[in-house]
Amino acid sequence: MNHLTTDQLIRYSKAVLMASFSFFGLLVMVGNFTDYPTNYEYVGHVLSMDTTRENTNISYRAIRSPMLHHRIYWIIITLEVMYTVYCLMGTYQLFKHINASADDFHEAKKLSIVGLLIAIFIYYVCLQVVGVEWFDMDESQIWNIKDWARHIVDFIVPLLIFLALKTER
Template sequence: MNPPTTDQLIRYSKVILMAYISFFGLLVMFSNFTDYATNYEYVGHVLSMDTTRENLNLSYRAITSPMLHHRIYWIIITLEVIYTAFCLLGTFHLYRNIHASPEDFHEAKKFAIIGLLVAMFVYYVGLQVIGVEWFNMDESQTWNAKDWARHIVDFILPLLIYVAVRIER
């Protein structure tokens, strides 16, 4: 048995890392569907800004309608399903093309890249930009996912770069 080449290891590592983020997405989806009430409560507190310090200059940003809380939460869930599906599909396509030509392997990255971009939107734009900067989520002692989201973005962004870069031969 010949040891794998560096190029083979790079291809396998891209498949494995995409499987990791796909598994994470599946766990997030499972949590959102099986523990809807807890996660909905989280979203409701962030949107209502009811656990951040009272600031009359910013209170106009709060969304206090439970109906809107549910709708926004379902948008988040939908985006999580989309990124997970694309990441799973991307993992499958990468795996299916693991021994293909460099051009075919590179083309197989499309779904993975789309999935990672949607995930970046959820965790960076959704939580870190909108949640923290608009709804002041980072000021809440109880309902603050800033660090959690940052850790996810710290994995997704380098993964996006690594998967997209054409280094296989």
């Protein structure tokens, strides 16, 4: 480690953090494919709004069709696969260009950035905005993952900023 410069350490930290988030994505994917019914049940309850307080002013928002529940869940799974693949490919590019010029290393960040943006769409827009604000998910005592999604976004956003900053020389 005596020969490791601060610039190299920053490059490695960006690559390792991306690898960590890619690993998270892999675990999410495996969970969705090996335990489809559990997460499908969650999606169904949120969309049906059957575990939130009775509010006739917003009950028209509920989606009660199991077919639509499956389709929406598959859209979520597809987006999770996409962000994971982009993050994995981006991690590979970061490690591949770890000793390249500053410009080449910066360009190697593209796939990682795309993956992180897709993840923000899922965990912020889909779960926190649509799930909480439209389907009233935060009112459910059982099927509420607002805080879980927020913790993921709280990791992604600083990672995206750190990754995108061109600090390398």
